[in-house]
Every structure is written in structure tokens, then in C-alpha cells.
Amino acid sequence: MGKQLVLLMSMASIVLSCTFRTKEDGVFAQLPQEIRKYIDSIHVTPLGAYHPEIKVEKMGDGMINVRLTYTITDTLRQNDWSIGIVPSFRPEFNWAPHLTPTDEHIIAQHVFRAPAVIMSNDTKLIAVLPDIDLIKNGSPVKWYMDMDAPGNMIALGASNYGVKEHVLFTKEEGAVYPPGKFEYGFKILVSDKAADIANPWRKILSYYWREYGKPLYDRGEPIATDLDAYVERTYKWAFGSWKEAVWQEFKINGRTVGAPVFIVNVTQSPNYGKMVNEREFRSIWNQAWFSSLRSASGLYRYAKKTGNDTLLQKAKLGKELALAFPQQNGFFNGLIATEMEKTEVDGEEYNKSKGWGSYYFGNSNRNPVTWDAKESPFHILDMSWTAYLMLKWYEDLEKDKRLLDYAVRYADALVGIQGKDGFFPAWLDRNTYEPLNILKKSPESSMSVTFLLELHKITGKSSYRDAALRAMDAVIEEVVPVGKWEDFETYWSCSRYGGDHLGRKFERNNMYKQNNFSIYWTAEALLNAYGLTHEKRYLDIGQRTMDELLMTQASWQPPFIYVKTLGGFGVMNADGEWNDSRQSLFAELIMRYGEVTSNLEYKERGMAALKASFIMMYCPENPITKEQWEKKFPFFGPEDYGFMMENYGHGGLTDSMGLGIGPFTIYDWGNGAAAEAYNRIMDHQELVPIKKN
Known part of the structure; x- marks a missing residue:
């Protein structure tokens, strides 16, 4: 021995x-x-x-x-x-x-x-x-x-x-x-x-774009063709071949409203041939991810450009739906849903809606309190995002004073709950309107900064500006330097690992669990604060924040990812997505940074993000992606052109036979969101580094 x-x-x-x-x-x-x-x-x-x-x-x-x-x-x-x-x-x-x-x-x-x-x-x-x-x-x-x-x-x-x-x-x-x-x-x-x-991050990003991203971009990656075709595919799918599953139209207090449904899955395909099984409760959301009002504004732009009165009326029904959400002390819910029921056929259980006659208002069930949307707390982030979209509709599309009045009522309530430290709370108890203690000092406040600065621009009211800049400075001091990018998605979406670390770093990495959504809101708020005040510190910190965001953007084409990747985004440092739908939201902000800093890299990265927003669409224009869809779902055909999963490789594994392709489409966080981004950005041509494609 x-x-x-x-x-x-x-x-x-x-x-x-x-x-x-x-x-x-x-x-x-x-x-x-x-x-x-x-x-x-x-x-x-x-x-x-x-x-x-x-x-x-x-x-x-x-x-x-x-x-x-x-x-x-x-x-x-x-x-x-x-x-x-x-x-x-x-x-x-x-x-x-x-x-x-x-x-x-x-x-x-x-x-x-x-x-x-x-x-x-x-x-x-x-x-x-x-x-x-x-x-x-x-x-x-x-x-x-x-x-x-x-x-x-x-x-x-x-x-x-x-x-x-x-x-x-x-x-x-x-x-x-x-x-x-x-x-x-x-x-x-x-x-x-x-x-x-x-x-x-700046030198690293510059290196990756110069050596890998730009050569691909200059060859037309990730999409070389005109993006108009993808927008047309989206609307033909939603309001044509899939309209029975997608379009929802009903009345609230005698007012006709409408919008595409929150989510559909492959069992709702006209080519499926078996019983439909709805993936989640039938609903329509006005939330930070799934915003029917955002998608409706893109449909409005498209309908005006093409002279399509039918689609214009559908877009306006989306606006009416947002205005039909009742306010309570200025606050309002984030979704409307129907009751559901389970049915059993041949030993199999199916999820089915009871119809819009059973509707109720609720909030996102991605929260720390409950999975029940009926009981979920008010989410400040969702309300600030929706109210901001109301202001943009009012400014850019229609001077409908109801939108401005709705936003003002909310803003006055929002300013009233701002903490002494400058932060806005994340959630309010749905019965008492009292702030919850979770995420009371988070970068979700940045979305409220953007909303209040926009309202100040319209109304000239200084209290909105002052509240916004107080919140902005709080985020700069307590979040940005340490990368404390914690928001609702970081812990209460599909990636729930690390909930015991809320508010503290993982010691082995000296890092927080981080989500790039809150990095985006903060980069946007900082650029808006700079635009209002012309204080260079906001731009400098904003560019640093933007660069941190861009570290989650694909700068190359890996051989183990079986769809085009350039410009697409991941989500967080504990998840696996490529080409996530958030890139359609990020694209214009990246271009705006390019405009303000005179940096062509940002403009090209923004356009790559916009192109990547359509890469997951099932259609002939995406032959590589189309092949992956058909390997996963052989029954797919022309009636399904336009169907688009929100991301790729979500589970951390991929292969050439369709592993990495998902089974559903969220119109407001997929094809409808991508179409909105394209229609909006094309209305802002000064941001675009090259025409259309």
C-alpha cells in the first residue's frame, strides 16, 4: 500500500x-x-x-x-x-x-x-x-x-x-x-x-464586429432580401390563413375591440388535422413583452402606407382595447383573458377557451406572487410601457386626446408612489395599491423614466421631468456600476434559477443574475435623458450600458446553430436563447445610438437586429429556417407561412434535425412585433444605414 x-x-x-x-x-x-x-x-x-x-x-x-x-x-x-x-x-x-x-x-x-x-x-x-x-x-x-x-x-x-x-x-x-x-x-x-x-466592452465589440460581424453584414446576413415580404407574410398569416385562431374581436361595455390573441401553437395550424389544444389561457396582453398596442401601432403604419382600410380598422380596434382597460386610482391591468376549461377526448386532455363572454382583467402571471393572472399584482413596468405607447400613438399616428388623458392619469399616480430614493416600485398589491417589497430598487424604473420624459416633452410639466431624472440618477448610482440587472424576467419567467440570490451576487462569478431587458430600458432612458438635458454623463453612461447590452448580440455564425444568427440577441446569463424577439424592440435604439455618436457600427448592428427579427419565420424567404421547421413539424405547408417562434435554441441544445425549434407563435413577441419594428424604423429613415435591407 x-x-x-x-x-x-x-x-x-x-x-x-x-x-x-x-x-x-x-x-x-x-x-x-x-x-x-x-x-x-x-x-x-x-x-x-x-x-x-x-x-x-x-x-x-x-x-x-x-x-x-x-x-x-x-x-x-x-x-x-x-x-x-x-x-x-x-x-x-x-x-x-x-x-x-x-x-x-x-x-x-x-x-x-x-x-x-x-x-x-x-x-x-x-x-x-x-x-x-x-x-x-x-x-x-x-x-x-x-x-x-x-x-x-x-x-x-x-x-x-x-x-x-x-x-x-x-x-x-x-x-x-x-x-x-x-x-x-x-x-x-x-x-x-x-x-x-x-x-x-467597447474594444471587444469593435473587434468582433470588424472581424466577423461586418463581413457577414456586408454580404447581406442575416437576410439579404427586402424585408417588406416578411411583413406581408406576417399580416397574411395573422389576418388570413390563421385568422380563425389569431384574430379576436368582441365587445367591452358595448364598445367593439379587437387584437390578435396572445399565443397560438402548431395544433392550431390549418394543416394539423387533429384536435386543437391551446397552450395557455386565451388572452391579450399589454405588457412589457407582449404588447398588443405596440403591434397595433405597427399595423396602423402599414395600413396607412398601403391604403388597406380593413387592416386600419383592426389597428384601431387594438387602440380601443387598450383604452377599454379600466383605471383604478390611475393604475390599470395588463391583460384581458377568458375563462378556460379542460375537455377529454379519447383519453387525451385538451385546453379550451369558454369564449370572450367570460372575460376578466388581470396582470402578467410572471411575478413573485402567483401564477394566477386574476390575482397577480399591478406591474409598474407594464403600465409605464403601455402608457408610453399611448403617448407615441398620440404623437406619431393620431391626436386622440383619450390616449393623452389616460397617460396623464397614470403618470400622476406613478409620481405619487416614487420612493424617497428615486426608484419606482416594481409591483403594487392589486387590492390596496401598496408597493410590494420585491424589486423596490430595480432597473425596471428606467421604463418609467422614458415614459415620464416623453410626457414632459408633450405637456411641459416639470414634475414629470424631475421625477424621471431622480429615478435615472438612482439607477446610475445603484444599478449600472455593479450590473444589477434584475427585473421580472430575471427570476419569474422560465429561467427561475437563482431566486435565492435576489439582490445579491453569485460569489463564484462576482456577478448578479442578469437580464438584458433591463439593460435595454436603462440604455433607452439614458439616451432620452441626454436628449433632454444635453448632459454628457448621460450619454457616456448610456453608451457603456448599450455596449453591455450588445455583448448579448450575436456577432458571428456558429456552425452549431442551424439558423442564421447575425444580429440576434440572447436574453440573460442563465438561459439559452438565440434570435430572441426582443431584438425587434432593441433595433431602433441601437441605431439611435449610432446617430448620436456618429458610429456606423451601431447603425449596422441595429439593422442586423431588425433583420434577425424575421429569421425564425417559416416561409420560403428563409430556406434554412424553413427546412428546420419542416423537420420538426412535417405537416407544415404554405398556409403556415408567417408562423414564427420567438427564439431558437431556448433549451441550450440544438441539432440539424429541428432541435431548437419551438412549437408556438406569440404575435406580439414574434412576427407582429418584428413587423411593427420594421414599419416604425422605415418611418425614421434617417436612422437606417442602408435602404430597407
């Missing part, structure tokens, strides 16, 4: 020697001197018995490229291989695209949209970027990254992986390296410049 122990200790010593003797004879020894002062060591774990050929190349402006090439002569089975980079300084700021809350978690290549791991303090910054050229060329084993903040370690590696929770990634066994060359590489970016430390 003693000899075995000595042998094991000896073997361990050999492994450690192979792993850590890098300052003398490994990657570290080849680093330029200006890079070495940022790095204490680089650890390369053994890959079998093979030794890599190491090449380090200067790229300029504080960036180098490191490439390791292994020549494998016989099939190698090794579960994990990694490189660890230890900075020479103790960072205070950490950023990575995905949470790795334990040692078993990794940042899988599935979420490599603009992949980087960043660490910095007041005087130094280091960022590590995987070499996506090598991933594009094909790798026998999947890549990953990791960040251990307490251990002061940035890691890259190769391993099989699986999905846990919704959606985090963990290593799995079974990686195999076939005979031939295995290449692995990464970039190291360092800086001691104050501007780079203040905005650690």
Missing part, C-alpha cells in the same frame, strides 16, 4: 509539473512583456501525452493571439482539457456571458454570441476571447469558458456538456479526440486606459 501511495504521489507530481511549468517553457514564456505584467501564470492541463506547438502573435492595441496545436496520432479519450489564466492583479469587476455558480458549471459554446471573460480593477483590465475561427473550422470536442472570481482564474477548455436547471451547463464525460490536428486558441486583451476600464 505504501509503494502504491508513493507511486500515486509521484504521478500527481508529474501531472502538476506538466500543468504548471508554464513560466519557464509554456505559453507564458512566449507572451510579450507588455502582456506579462497583467498575468501571473497560464496553466495548461495535459492532453494525453501530447505536447502542443505554441504560437503567440501580436495583434496590436493591447491584444495578442495564442494558438496551441496538438498532433494526435491515435484516438484519445479524455473527458476534460483546459487552460487557466491567472491575472497578476486582484480584480474588482468581473464579467462573463453566463453564470457558473459552482465548479461543475461551465460557459458552454452554445452561448458564445460575442464570447469574452473580463476582469478589471481601477488600473488594469484583462479580457480573454476564445478563437472562434477555430470553432468555425470545426472542433472534435465542444469548447467552453469559465470564471472563478474568488480564485482569480479565467479558464477555457474542451469538454462534452449537458444542461441543468434552466439553463446552466455542466461538463459531461465522453470527449473523444480523433487522430489529426487539434487546434485551440484565444485572444488576450489588456489595457490600463481609463476609458477601456470604464467601458470594458
Whole structure:
């Protein structure tokens, strides 16, 4: 036993020697001197018995490229291989695209949209970027990254992986390296410049767009054709081939109202041929995601442009629906729904609506209180968004004074509940109107900033401006510097992991669970605050916030994503979506930043986001996506052209046979939202870097 122990200790010593003797004879020894002062060591774990050929190349402006090439002569089975980079300084700021809350978690290549791991303090910054050229060329084993903040370690590696929770990634066994060359590489970016430390994402984004995004964009990615065809597909689908399932028209207190339904699924296809099973309760929402008023405004623009009176009347019915939501002390609900019932046929249970005669008003059931929309609390975010859309309709489309009056009543109630700290609460008790304690100091306040600044612009009332800027400064002070991007979607949508960390960071990553929706609201509010006050600090912080948002935008085309990706957005650092529908909402704001900063990259990124908003549509104009739909749902045909899932790869896994394609369409968070964005942006031609496409 003693000899075995000595042998094991000896073997361990050999492994450690192979792993850590890098300052003398490994990657570290080849680093330029200006890079070495940022790095204490680089650890390369053994890959079998093979030794890599190491090449380090200067790229300029504080960036180098490191490439390791292994020549494998016989099939190698090794579960994990990694490189660890230890900075020479103790960072205070950490950023990575995905949470790795334990040692078993990794940042899988599935979420490599603009992949980087960043660490910095007041005087130094280091960022590590995987070499996506090598991933594009094909790798026998999947890549990953990791960040251990307490251990002061940035890691890259190769391993099989699986999905846990919704959606985090963990290593799995079974990686195999076939005979031939295995290449692995990464970039190291360092800086001691104050501007780079203040905005650690700008250089990374500029690099990714210059090297990968722009060449694709200039070739017409993700869509090279005119987007008008996609808008026409949307409206023909919603008000033509699928109208029986989509269009809802009914009366509220004698007033005719109407809008497309919240959600439909593949069982409602004219080509399905079996019984319909409604996915969720039949409803229409005016909420931060699913806004029927937003979609109606896009339909209004399209109908006016094309002279389509039928569609114009439907758009106006959407406006009437929003105005029909009763106000209570200025506040109002976020959705209207029907009662549902279960029916059983041949042993199968089906979900069915009781019809609009059973309607009730409620609020989003994505909240910390209840899944019951009837009992859900008032959501300030949803109300501020809807009231803002009323103002934009009033300003841009029709001078319907009812819209302005409705918004003013809400604004007066909103200002009345602002906290002494400047924040607006997230939720109000639906019976007492008292603020709930959850998310009382969150970036959801930024949406109310945008709404109140717009109302101030219309009315000239200073109390709206003052309340808005107080909230803006609160978000700047308490949210932006630490990345506390917590909102309703962060914890109360499908990705509910980490609820026990509400209001505190994950220690291993020194990061909050983050959602890019609240980054967007804040970037928008900051730009609007700058437009009103002309204070440059709002623009500087706004651009930093916009760049943080853009780190969740795809800058390249991964070979493991089986639809076009350029310009599409993910959601948060604990979920798996690509091409999420929020990109249609983000597109114009990105372009506006391009206009204000005279930065063409932003304008092109914004147009790429707009194009990506249509990529998931089932139609002949998207042949690659169409093929994926038909592999998943072979019964799809021309009557389904226009059907569009809200995102791709949501579950963290994809394949060429349709895995990653979902089963439903949310008109107000999918094709209808994309059409609205296009119609609105085309009315603002000064923002567009190129005509239409």
C-alpha cells in the first residue's frame, strides 16, 4: 500500500509539473512583456501525452493571439482539457456571458454570441476571447469558458456538456479526440486606459464586429432580401390563413375591440388535422413583452402606407382595447383573458377557451406572487410601457386626446408612489395599491423614466421631468456600476434559477443574475435623458450600458446553430436563447445610438437586429429556417407561412434535425412585433444605414 501511495504521489507530481511549468517553457514564456505584467501564470492541463506547438502573435492595441496545436496520432479519450489564466492583479469587476455558480458549471459554446471573460480593477483590465475561427473550422470536442472570481482564474477548455436547471451547463464525460490536428486558441486583451476600464466592452465589440460581424453584414446576413415580404407574410398569416385562431374581436361595455390573441401553437395550424389544444389561457396582453398596442401601432403604419382600410380598422380596434382597460386610482391591468376549461377526448386532455363572454382583467402571471393572472399584482413596468405607447400613438399616428388623458392619469399616480430614493416600485398589491417589497430598487424604473420624459416633452410639466431624472440618477448610482440587472424576467419567467440570490451576487462569478431587458430600458432612458438635458454623463453612461447590452448580440455564425444568427440577441446569463424577439424592440435604439455618436457600427448592428427579427419565420424567404421547421413539424405547408417562434435554441441544445425549434407563435413577441419594428424604423429613415435591407 505504501509503494502504491508513493507511486500515486509521484504521478500527481508529474501531472502538476506538466500543468504548471508554464513560466519557464509554456505559453507564458512566449507572451510579450507588455502582456506579462497583467498575468501571473497560464496553466495548461495535459492532453494525453501530447505536447502542443505554441504560437503567440501580436495583434496590436493591447491584444495578442495564442494558438496551441496538438498532433494526435491515435484516438484519445479524455473527458476534460483546459487552460487557466491567472491575472497578476486582484480584480474588482468581473464579467462573463453566463453564470457558473459552482465548479461543475461551465460557459458552454452554445452561448458564445460575442464570447469574452473580463476582469478589471481601477488600473488594469484583462479580457480573454476564445478563437472562434477555430470553432468555425470545426472542433472534435465542444469548447467552453469559465470564471472563478474568488480564485482569480479565467479558464477555457474542451469538454462534452449537458444542461441543468434552466439553463446552466455542466461538463459531461465522453470527449473523444480523433487522430489529426487539434487546434485551440484565444485572444488576450489588456489595457490600463481609463476609458477601456470604464467601458470594458467597447474594444471587444469593435473587434468582433470588424472581424466577423461586418463581413457577414456586408454580404447581406442575416437576410439579404427586402424585408417588406416578411411583413406581408406576417399580416397574411395573422389576418388570413390563421385568422380563425389569431384574430379576436368582441365587445367591452358595448364598445367593439379587437387584437390578435396572445399565443397560438402548431395544433392550431390549418394543416394539423387533429384536435386543437391551446397552450395557455386565451388572452391579450399589454405588457412589457407582449404588447398588443405596440403591434397595433405597427399595423396602423402599414395600413396607412398601403391604403388597406380593413387592416386600419383592426389597428384601431387594438387602440380601443387598450383604452377599454379600466383605471383604478390611475393604475390599470395588463391583460384581458377568458375563462378556460379542460375537455377529454379519447383519453387525451385538451385546453379550451369558454369564449370572450367570460372575460376578466388581470396582470402578467410572471411575478413573485402567483401564477394566477386574476390575482397577480399591478406591474409598474407594464403600465409605464403601455402608457408610453399611448403617448407615441398620440404623437406619431393620431391626436386622440383619450390616449393623452389616460397617460396623464397614470403618470400622476406613478409620481405619487416614487420612493424617497428615486426608484419606482416594481409591483403594487392589486387590492390596496401598496408597493410590494420585491424589486423596490430595480432597473425596471428606467421604463418609467422614458415614459415620464416623453410626457414632459408633450405637456411641459416639470414634475414629470424631475421625477424621471431622480429615478435615472438612482439607477446610475445603484444599478449600472455593479450590473444589477434584475427585473421580472430575471427570476419569474422560465429561467427561475437563482431566486435565492435576489439582490445579491453569485460569489463564484462576482456577478448578479442578469437580464438584458433591463439593460435595454436603462440604455433607452439614458439616451432620452441626454436628449433632454444635453448632459454628457448621460450619454457616456448610456453608451457603456448599450455596449453591455450588445455583448448579448450575436456577432458571428456558429456552425452549431442551424439558423442564421447575425444580429440576434440572447436574453440573460442563465438561459439559452438565440434570435430572441426582443431584438425587434432593441433595433431602433441601437441605431439611435449610432446617430448620436456618429458610429456606423451601431447603425449596422441595429439593422442586423431588425433583420434577425424575421429569421425564425417559416416561409420560403428563409430556406434554412424553413427546412428546420419542416423537420420538426412535417405537416407544415404554405398556409403556415408567417408562423414564427420567438427564439431558437431556448433549451441550450440544438441539432440539424429541428432541435431548437419551438412549437408556438406569440404575435406580439414574434412576427407582429418584428413587423411593427420594421414599419416604425422605415418611418425614421434617417436612422437606417442602408435602404430597407
